[in-house]
Amino acid sequence: MEPITTQQVEWAVASCPLDPGESGDAFMVRPLPGATLLSVVDGLGHGPAAAVAARRALDLLSAPDVGDPVATLRRCHEGLKATRGVVLTVAWVDPSSDAMTWLAVGNVQGVLLHVNGDGATTRRPLVGSGGVVGHLLPRLRVTQSAIVPGDVIVLATDGIRADFADHLDPGDSLQQVADTILAGHRTGADDALVLVARYQREIEVNHRLAAIEDRCARALRRHLVAGDELTLHEAYEFGRSALDEGVGVMDMALILWHAVHAQRPTSPGIRNARDASRRFSSRVSRLSRWPIEAHARPATSPGGGSTNAARS
Numbered sequence: 001m002e003p004i005t006t007q008q009v010e011w012a013v014a015s016c017p018l019d020p021g022e023s024g025d026a027f028m029v030r031p032l033p034g035a036t037l038l039s040v041v042d043g044l045g046h047g048p049a050a051a052v053a054a055r056r057a058l059d060l061l062s063a064p065d066v067g068d069p070v071a072t073l074r075r076c077h078e079g080l081k082a083t084r085g086v087v088l089t090v091a092w093v094d095p096s097s098d099a100m101t102w103l104a105v106g107n108v109q110g111v112l113l114h115v116n117g118d119g120a121t122t123r124r125p126l127v128g129s130g131g132v133v134g135h136l137l138p139r140l141r142v143t144q145s146a147i148v149p150g151d152v153i154v155l156a157t158d159g160i161r162a163d164f165a166d167h168l169d170p171g172d173s174l175q176q177v178a179d180t181i182l183a184g185h186r187t188g189a190d191d192a193l194v195l196v197a198r199y200q201r202e203i204e205v206n207h208r209l210a211a212i213e214d215r216c217a218r219a220l221r222r223h224l225v226a227g228d229e230l231t232l233h234e235a236y237e238f239g240r241s242a243l244d245e246g247v248g249v250m251d252m253a254l255i256l257w258h259a260v261h262a263q264r265p266t267s268p269g270i271r272n273a274r275d276a277s278r279r280f281s282s283r284v285s286r287l288s289r290w291p292i293e294a295h296a297r298p299a300t301s302p303g304g305g306s307t308n309a310a311r312s
């Protein structure tokens with residue numbers, strides 16, 4: 001099954017220009033093949049001329065080839081020479097390696113929030129090198145940070161005070177976090193923008209299980225209506241393919257449980273989950289081919305073998 005790469009991060013943003021009109025701060029959340037790019041850009045100064053530089057930076061970060069951090073930053077530097085220049089942080093969130101690769105030039109503030117097993121939050125600052133992209137490019141330092149689903153990344157321009165992360169709760173809704181930071185920590189001396197993103201690789205797994213559960217419920221419904229061996233065989237094949245995709249036996253048990261509960265009242269004669277379960281188990285005991293058992297048997301002999309291995 002294709003991974004769902006557009007939902008590796010959930011995010012929210014809050015911003016406010018210093019003067020009414022254009023802000024010189026900008027952000028980007030861009031799904032890439034295998035990663036999601038996050039960026040916050042602050043055009044030097046504020047207002048329209050800063051906005052021109054920030055927009056140009058986002059154009060450059062929209063190029064097709066932004067997979068390599070150093071090459072990307074160099075291209076931004078070249079492309080921003082005719083502008084005031086920007087400070088920026090760019091991060092690539094990569095679920096295949098549970099890592100965030102990031103690079104910062106100038107004073108966009110960044111923090112990576114992680115909730116430990118004991119419920120305490122650790123805050124790791126993402127500090128880059130001084131400089132201005134478009135004018136003075138420092139020696140570029142690419143950093144890779146390990147991340148786990150649930151970790152929150154906050155990027156804020158210097159229109160936000162540096163103590164913004166002191167009392168953040170990464171469990172709050174992201175929009176709430178972004179709004180709270182903007183409301184409580186604006187300096188009032190510059191454009192202000194804060195981007196808050198939560199890494200959620202597990203959405204891919206959840207989405208996949210939800211799709212399998214849906215297939216299972218449909219297969220079971222067809223079988224409860226038709227009651228023949230063909231529809232049961234279909235369910236059997238579904239179970240085998242799910243197990244081949246790496247779905248665990250406990251997950252399969254939960255999927256079946258949900259599928260049974262999803263039957264009411266769509267199948268004729270099924271008033272409740274107990275009816276569905278009773279009718280289903282009587283057929284399974286007759287034909288004895290339901291997917292969990294398939295797991296314990298060789299593909300070529302679905303009618304034989306022991307079920308103990310899968311149930312232990």
Ligand SMILES: [Mn+2]
Binds near residue numbers: 159190
């Ligand atoms: Mn600024």
